[in-house]
Amino acid sequence: MQAIRIIDIEKSYPLKKGKTEALKGLRFDVEEGELFGLIGPDGAGKSTLFRILTTLILADKGEASVNGLDVVKDFMKIRRQVGYMPGKFSLYTDLTVEENLNFFATIFNTTVKENYHLIRNIYEQIEPFKHFRAGKLSGGMKQKLALSCALIHRPKTLFLDEPTTGVDALSRKEFWELLRSLRAEGITIMVSTPYMDEASLCDRVALIQSGKVMQIDTPEGLRNTYGKRLFAVKGPDMLHTLQRFRKMPAVEQAYPFGEVLHVVLRKDAPPFRMPEDVEASEIAPDIEDCFISLMHEHE
Amino acid sequence: MNEYVITAENLTKSFGDFTAVDRISFEVRRGEIFGFLGANGAGKTTAMRMFCGLILPSSGKASIGGFDVYRETEAIKRNIGYMSQRFSLYDDLTVQENINFYAGIYGMSRKAIREKSAPLLKQLGLEAERNALVGSLPLGWKQKLSFSVAIFHEPKIVFLDEPTGGVDPITRREFWQMIYEASDRDITVFVTTHYMDEAEYCHRVSVMVDGRIEALDTPGGLKKSHGAASMNEVFLQLARKAKRKGD
Structure with a gap:
C-alpha cells in the first residue's frame, strides 16, 4: 500500500x-x-x-x-x-x-x-x-x-x-x-x-x-540514468583550468567539486581528447551531479 | 607576501566556569580564504564574535586588520564585512535601498555609493531589479547580493557564517566564484560551513574541537596527516574526539 x-x-x-x-x-x-x-x-x-x-x-x-x-x-x-x-x-x-x-x-x-x-x-x-x-x-x-x-x-x-x-x-x-x-x-x-x-x-x-x-x-537509479560522460579533473591552477574547460565545445558544464573539477561532456559531443597537462579520470556521477544536470536541462 | 590580517594568541573566552574558546592561536594572511570549521557547540560562533568586536575576550591577544580586540572594537567593526544566512538583507527594502543602507552605515559618501552601485548591479545582472523589493528575489540572488553588500565598502576582511546554507548546488558554486574574486582583490575571507566539499575550496582550514583548534593546515595537508580521502573524513575523525556535547 x-x-x-x-x-x-x-x-x-x-x-x-x-x-x-x-x-x-x-x-x-x-x-x-x-x-x-x-x-x-x-x-x-x-x-x-x-x-x-x-x-x-x-x-x-x-x-x-x-x-x-x-x-x-x-x-x-x-x-x-x-x-x-x-x-x-x-x-x-x-x-x-x-x-x-x-x-x-x-x-x-x-x-x-x-x-x-x-x-x-x-x-x-x-x-x-x-x-x-x-x-x-x-x-x-x-x-x-x-x-x-x-x-x-x-x-x-x-x-x-x-x-x-x-x-x-x-x-x-x-x-x-x-x-x-x-x-x-x-x-x-x-x-x-x-x-x-x-x-x-x-x-x-x-x-x-x-x-x-x-x-x-x-539513488542508484538516479546515477544510472545520468547518461553523460563525467570526468574528475585536477589542474595546476584550478580557476584557470575551469575557465579553459568551459570554453571547449565538447564540454557542457565544468564546475568545482571539492578538490577537483567535474567536467561534463555534451551528449552529442564531438570526439573529445583530454588535455595532457591535467590529471583526469572518468567517474560515476554523485547525486549532486545529477541535480546540477537536471537543473541545467530544466532551465 | 606574508602580511597577517588576523592574529590570535592564546585567545580565550569563558562564561562562568565554562571555557567556550580555549587558548586558540593562529594567523590568517591577507587575501587568504580561511575555513573555520567545527562541530556545533565547538566554540566557532563565540570566536567569531570576538573577532568581529562584538564581545570581549577573557584572556589572550588578537588583532583584526591591525586593530586590537579589546581596545579598538569600533575600528574593527568599520573595517570588516559580515554576512550570514540568517542575517543578511532587509526583505522590505529594495535592492538599491539595501545597498544605500549598508554602505551608509559603513560611512561611504552618497557619491561613492552612487558610483559603485551601477557596476555592481550590472555585474550581478540585477539592473532591472534595482527598485524591486529584496523579498521578491529568488534566494540564490539574495545570497549573492548579500555577499556583494558585505564587501561593498572594500573591507580588509569579510566574515561569512554559513553563507551557503540551503542554496542550490549551482548557486553555491557561483557564490564560491565570488569568494575567489574577493580573495583576488586581497580581501581576506574567513568562512564557516557545514558543507565539507566547501572546506576543500579554502586555502587553509582549521577545525575546532571543544573550544580548541585541533588541526590547522591546507585541505591537502590535513587529508595527508589524517590518512583521509576527503575533508569529510578528516572532520569526522576530529569531531568524534569531542568530549563536550555542546550541541
Missing part, C-alpha cells in the same frame, strides 16, 4: 503584486515503510508540501492522502497518525524538556513509558537536561527533543522538514543512523534536506526545484 499519495498538487501564495507558485503540479507516491527524501534547495516547495500532507494548509488543486486517508476529508484522523517536525523549532520554549515530552504524549492519549523504546537512543542524550526549559537548549538538542516529541505517539508516518539544516557533519551522520533504525521499526519517513550527500541514504528520493519534481528514483 502507498503510505502517501500525491496527485497533481498545486499551491500558490498571494503576493502584493501577483502570486508565487510554490508547487506546480506534483504527483508521486511513497510506499509504506519507505525512507523517502525530498531533495532540493530553499524555495523548492518542500515545506509547502509537508504542510499540505500534515493537513495544516489546503492545496489549491489536486488530491493527496496519507495512510489511505484524504488530507481534506479525514484531516482529524491523519493528525492522530502522523508525526511532524517542522523546519522551525515549534515546541513550547517555556516548558522544560520533560514537560514538552509529557505534553505531547498526553495530547495523543499515550504515555512516555509506552513508546519509550522508540526514542530511547535520542532522548538519553538530552535527559541530563530534562529540567531545562526547551528555549534554553542549543540547536542540536532542540532538534533531538523535537524528534522525540514527534515520535512519542508512535506515528505510522513521520514527516521531517530539514532536520539536519545547520547541523555539523558528524551530528548529521548520527541523525541518519537514527532514521535508518526508525525505518527498521516500520515507520514510513518523508524527510527533506538541502544536503545532496544525504540523498544516497534514502530508499528513494524526489529531486525538487522551483515547485516541480525533476526526477524520482532510487
